[in-house]
Amino acid sequence: MEFDRRLGLGTDSAHLMIFDPTLVEQAREWPIAWYTEPAVWQDQSAKGHLAAWCTGSDGGFALRLTTGGLTDVEKSLAGPSWTFLLRSTGRVIADGDYLLPADQNAPRPADEAATIDLPEGLWQVTVTAIEWTASDLPQDEASKKFANYVVAFAPAEDAPTPQIAQRPPDLICLRDETAHDALPAPVTVKDNRPDISGPIPAGLSKNVVPPRGHFTSEGESNLLMSITPEARAFDAFRMPYFIGASLEIGAIGQICRFSGSGGAPGRPPRFTLTSQFTARITAIEGRLHEGTVIPLKKRWLFGSSPPPLGDYLAPLLQVRAEFVEPDMKPPQDLPLEAFKAALLESLDSGSLSEALGNVAAYHRLVLAEVESYPALATFAAQHLPMNAKTRADLSAKDFAPRVHALMEHLR
Structure with missing residues (x-):
């Protein structure tokens, strides 16, 4: 099977992606842009469920979809590149984050032009950014001749396993750019308390x-x-x-x-x-x-x-x-590891799994990487099934008795 064709895609999220819709259907209730959460992305990327990259901006982009490689001229215009795993059950979709299952993406069929018949199995997809504006051709002619991205498909068998990006990598269409997948620095939430000295x-x-x-x-x-x-x-x-x-x-x-x-x-x-x-x-x-x-x-x-x-x-x-100013010292008799294990178990098959439904799997991926006791306790307090008064009273407790009470709800 061979193909080589051009496709235009738009995006409002500065991301383009390719996926088999049957393999990401479980994300139908996951938060919008779930693939930007590093732990979730790494899991889905390693399974070959999603190939995605950041374009650096919103807008329209041309893709050349091919089972071949770069032409000699494209090689001279090539910028950053990344190889992804992609699993197919027979059909994959190229998308600008409009069709990917998510909580706010209503199900709708893909355009025929964006649908790629790809034999069942594991593939490697190499995406290369092209700086077509650096071509010697007139701009109008170059824009028709070259795509922003060349997307090359090849069977994954016998090929070295590609590196799994930490997040969807930045592939900017400039020759002097390199692919970036570094995670951003953690955001520090400032304690900007509102003035409640008055009514x-x-x-x-x-x-x-x-x-x-x-x-x-x-x-x-x-x-x-x-x-x-x-x-x-x-x-x-x-x-x-x-x-x-x-x-x-x-x-x-x-x-x-x-x-x-x-x-x-x-x-x-x-x-x-x-x-x-x-x-x-x-x-x-x-x-x-x-x-x-x-x-x-x-x-x-x-x-x-x-x-x-x-x-x-x-x-x-x-x-x-x-x-209310709770004492935030952690309990001496309930280590973080024990609380985290109970929380993850509840997301797998306990009360949190029942309360959250399909989105529990998303939260489990995220929380498996969290090592902050307050963050884990806050998630439990926000999502465990309990009445609102119990939830409010818990938030006012000192941290040690709070997590003990949460542990009882997790059991």
Whole structure:
């Protein structure tokens, strides 16, 4: 079997890729761009499930798909190159991250031009970047004659096993560039605590998770009641919110950042939030309605009544809160290795596997490489099946009793 043809691909993620759709179907519920997570990429790349590379920018790119090699002229224009393993069950797809199964990529058929009939088995795919603008030909002619990437397919049997990249390598279409797969330096999360010395809005949510987790709330408390009708909706995004499973003095919850709203027509907005710091309510000053504080009354006189809740379960309150400062010393009688083993086992076949479904396999790959006790404990606290009050109370515990409690949930 031989082929040599040209294909145009676009990408909005600065990545191009080739894969057999039947071998990555398990990623249908995995996070978008899951292949950029190093541990997940290395696993899937070593299995030959995905060949992917970074182009350095979004846009359109021309590929020459071939069972041959580079021409002499292409060799003179060649930049960085990488060889990937690719397993085929009979058909593979070239893509710009539109068709790869993922949580936000809706299933749809591939264009016939992007489909490559490739006999079943293990292949090696060598991708070479071409600086066609360095050709002696006029630009219009060179752009039609040369591709940005030459993608060469060859059977993998008897060939040396290629190096597995740490991440999808950078293959920039310049001759003086080299292939890069170095991992970026770890990002240090700054302790930028919001100012909660004054009163802040407080809303109800059964989905709230410990820091720094993301969650949504729909039909519980209307966060937009924190601003006046004349204010811009963006003003609501600038303030901190206390979000908890209950709203009374002493209740534990999270100081959260409000990051978005959306949802279906005819339904209350679905608010998206990120928890940042654990806190406790110290005082309740009233109810917020269109940016105004209304006293909480047990009895309304002379025919007056509180503003209606509409489609919401609970009012947005105005409260005072204080940060909770747990002791983060690890337990002496429960080493990280034992906790991590229990966590991974739960992702394989325990309560976390049941709670997370198909995405548990993704998290297991990621967490197998994590050696941070707080990071492992935070994942467990965010994802183990438990009610919101239990989850909130755990986040306020000192670290040692917290992980012991989590261990009980893992068993």
